[in-house]
Amino acid sequence: MNIYKNASVASKKAFLNYAIVILFFVVFQTLVNTGSITSALKGQLIPIVCYMIMAVSLNLVVGISGELSLGHAGFMSVGAFTAVIVSALMSGASNSSRLFVSILVGAAIAALAGFLIGIPVLRLNGDYLAIVTLAFGEIIKNILNCLYVGIDDKGVHFAFNNPNALGMDPLGKEIIKGPMGAVGIKKIATFPAAVILLLVVLIIIQNLVNSRTGRAIMAIRDNRIAAESMGLSPMKYKMLAFTVSASMAGAAGAIYALNISTLVPKKFDFNTSILVLVFVVLGGIGNMTGSLIAAGVLVVLPELLRKFSDYRMLVYAIVLILVMLVTNNEKLKGRLDTFVKKLGMRISKGGRKK
């Protein structure tokens, strides 16, 4: 407790996030162990953690570095498909080492993709940067749609846009079939492993943000010209944030892919990128706690709204618009505050009468 008391505001916030994640894990793991959770929600646990990782990593780019990225799902798919190949190659190894290496390689390849894409993207700014990230996300999806990968005794075979060009042994197995996606993935991801990954991601991001490097990134966000005249290189720091964020999205994609049996490239389209961006904005830009909570609630919300079946996505859209209006319009915000105050007074009055 003493450590907590003496800690700075920033590290208190960081501790809060670790506490939230650990609490989330303990509650849901107990629910799973006692069997008091619906199978639909149980199946959502790993995706929820994946989206939490996606949200905090996107928040590093959007909130801390201040660049609007609309192609975050592209990095997720790079990590996902890399992990599928790596995991298939390691079929002899134990599940945990397969998972570990797959995530690591997935994150590394996604980081490489982030670095290469960052070179042209980070030269632009504002809405132009946003539209180019969107374009790269679509390009990644299209390229993966044309990718065929097979494995036989001789190793991995790649083919582009033509499944007959794989040149495999007759005994070989196709693991990625273009638009049909990856098939027959062995489900080796576990909920505890996903939570550990989330904690690692949080530790990296929060330590990065509270370091000298993190302050440099934020200085460039707040005033690029002033930061530049202090000798900070905008390209270097923006690239750092962008690449780190891409690698984390890759790791999230890896564990996401190893939790399902078939995965199509279409899963990671523009809509997924937007979904993650919605988590970041609703949670509060630059606020990691907000990203965690928003991702958790909004992945589960459509599930909870299942009662309304046909209307659930409509309700989701209306909730989204209303939240944006209420939190961003001064007049409505004021009205909401007075309403909450009145409501509070009425409740306390009612309490006194009893």
Add this chain to the structure above:
Amino acid sequence: MLAHLINGISLGSIYAIIALGYTMVYGIAKMLNFAHGDVIMVGGYISFYSMTLLGLPVPIAILAAVFVCTALGIVVERLAYKPLRAATSLAVLITAIGMSYFLQNAALLIWDANPKAYPNIFKNFEAVEFAGARISPFAIVAIAANLVIMIALTLFTTRTKVGKAMRAVSEDKGAATLMGINVNFTISLTFAIGSGLAAIAGVLLCTAYPTLMPTTGSMPGIKAFTAAVFGGIGSIPGAMIGGILLGIIEILARAYISSELADAIVFGVLIVVLIFRPTGLLGKQVHEKV
């Protein structure tokens, strides 16, 4: 080759008409209206049901679609975007995305998910022979519509008082208000014009690709938006050039390289253009001042 080129220009004309809506709204309200693509879809459905269910003649059906979409554009702007005039651009963007989800899911509930086969509105017209290539009546109408709209809009923004007000608001909202321009009315008008154009684009798009679904508008919407950026967002001739170039690139890529990779190539060209001309082909270069 000529046939592909004509196909490309006619598809590009549709993109150009959609891109106009994006570019005008961006120029005046500095927002990416992601719901614009879904207004196209609504235009498609309204014209479809006017023709099939009500049996209206084609021109009346198109007028009905334009009318409904114009009203929709004004209502959307009033309800969702106007309260956020002072908010950050990211907040407006997310609201626009919410509106896009809303329109798609409302369409899903009203008109269900089954794809509708859009009637061929040019079945009574013959293709024209030109320099050895057959030009479909659709291509002629699409290109002509694009030219007429472009000329009309250019005249509107340079010659009429309201059009000049529009340009003034896009340049400097505060100064325009001081000059007695009703900024809110001008922005509403821009949305109305953009959405009306989206309805026309919807009819043309559904004629070119006759399957109508609640998600019909989203991909052409994104592509038209890249066309607007390609040509330099905020610029009316830029939208036309960007749209037509994008259409030609897409059709040629589909014909000569690979239909799966056509979209990737379109986006790749956009990226290359933006690297060398960061504000698009006809965009204004803004110099940074300290």
